[in-house]
Amino acid sequence: MSQMLQIHDQLREMILSLDLGPGERLTERWLESRFEGSRTPIRAALVRLEGEELVRRDGRNWIVAPIDLGELEALAEFRIPLETTAVRLACARASEADIAGIEEMLDACQSGAPREEWHRVGTDFHVEIARLSGNPFIVKAIGGAMTRLSRARWLEVWTEPSREQAWREHRRILGFIKANDPEAAAREAADHIKDTRDRLLRSLNEDRRGLRARGFAVIGLR
Amino acid sequence: MSQMLQIHDQLREMILSLDLGPGERLTERWLESRFEGSRTPIRAALVRLEGEELVRRDGRNWIVAPIDLGELEALAEFRIPLETTAVRLACARASEADIAGIEEMLDACQSGAPREEWHRVGTDFHVEIARLSGNPFIVKAIGGAMTRLSRARWLEVWTEPSREQAWREHRRILGFIKANDPEAAAREAADHIKDTRDRLLRSLNEDRRGLRARGFAVIGLR
DNA sequence: CGGTATTGTTTGGGATACCAATTCGGGATA
DNA sequence: TATCCCGAATTGGTATCCCAAACAATACCG
CATH class of the missing domain: 1.20.120.530 (GntR ligand-binding domain-like)
Structure with a gap:
């Protein structure tokens, strides 16, 4: 499986299990070290997760999508x-x-x-x-x-x-x-x-x- | 607006208007010259369009999603x-x-x-x-x-x-x-x-x- | 002492370099 | 002539580089 899909799945799991708190900031550089991959596959994974609305832009930054109980x-x-x-x-x-x-x-x-x-x-x-x-x-x-x-x-x-x-x-x-x-x-x-x-x-x-x-x-x- | 969003919108429009035929192969390098941008924003646009199911992987390649009348x-x-x-x-x-x-x-x-x-x-x-x-x-x-x-x-x-x-x-x-x-x-x-x-x-x-x-x-x- | 300008650091956006894999073509061979 | 095999070219995947903007800290001036 491509690295991007691995990162996507792991990150997805971390978000859904609340390992990463809703609203938490995600920097590409931190993810880079966390997953030991370069920014290219990480960014692809983020774009993908954005489509699933599990991650969102906050200005220029990435954040874990907040939980909206409304x-x-x-x-x-x-x-x-x-x-x-x-x-x-x-x-x-x-x-x-x-x-x-x-x-x-x-x-x-x-x-x-x-x-x-x-x-x-x-x-x-x-x-x-x-x-x-x-x-x-x-x-x-x-x-x-x-x-x-x-x-x-x-x-x-x-x-x-x-x-x-x-x-x-x-x-x-x-x-x-x-x-x-x-x-x-x-x-x-x-x-x-x-x-x-x-x-x-x-x-x-x-x-x-x-x-x-x-x-x-x-x-x-x- | 970021280059990636521009490319995304243009490509989306080309697909929905049938400018690009369903099933047609898209190479990143062709898109590169077509939109005069580098592969980075093009890849992001493709990943995004994949989420909308307007573009799809065919093995390692990108293709315009076929129309499935079924x-x-x-x-x-x-x-x-x-x-x-x-x-x-x-x-x-x-x-x-x-x-x-x-x-x-x-x-x-x-x-x-x-x-x-x-x-x-x-x-x-x-x-x-x-x-x-x-x-x-x-x-x-x-x-x-x-x-x-x-x-x-x-x-x-x-x-x-x-x-x-x-x-x-x-x-x-x-x-x-x-x-x-x-x-x-x-x-x-x-x-x-x-x-x-x-x-x-x-x-x-x-x-x-x-x-x-x-x-x-x-x-x-x- | 307070506010503002400046500079240094960090970030994401984009470009490019490199690699492995796949494809395709051409030439040697049966 | 048909077939097979090898290499060149092209592709997407990944790593890295550069840049401009955002932010923060700090130093300087009023």
């Missing part, structure tokens, strides 16, 4: 029509094997699993459901939305019951798809998105003080 | 839930002035207007409607979808009556938003997207021979 509402509003459409299409198009694969993914995430695992599966579930729709534009749009959500979800304080509920909702969505009940699946998906949004907003509001304390550039929460 | 179905499927959502939200959120601005845009495109004008307004209408939703994710997604549609729309043979019909449909959508009738607006928007898709597919099927003759890499039409 986006959370709009993000849910965006996801609802897309994901309801996705599950409806999934009912019509998904094969038994496709569904079984996703069931397996959910099963693999037991209650003892590490936090990273829950986080990853919680994101991937939605993308994989989207994939069942067979529509690449829906897949990409939902993937992008989940990426933007990803860092905010790290900030969330996960309680056991709320996590359990989210998992129950995932299973219910998948169950309705399996039972070929598109309208129920769509209703369930919409409810799940709203529930998740509310859980997230509630948690972040309660913990707002803690967020700033951690020094992240977190904006937009009214 | 995407047209999926694109309509993607647009319908988004644009119906957009018009519903627009009913709730758009101001008189917002709507008047779009009416003006439609009015400005008289029957004597050049082909480029019709093409541009036909795209912008949908993006501007999306903007009325107030949801930036919807705006961006529809913008991207219209960009992908753009080149296929150039290939379409526009007859006067079909163009007239499209314009009538635009006006009807806007009318229902103005009248604050979200469900009618949504129904009209969905119908319009389907009509447009069908018109486009019919035209391209009839003219398929002509397309290949023009030497474009046009794929995916069954």
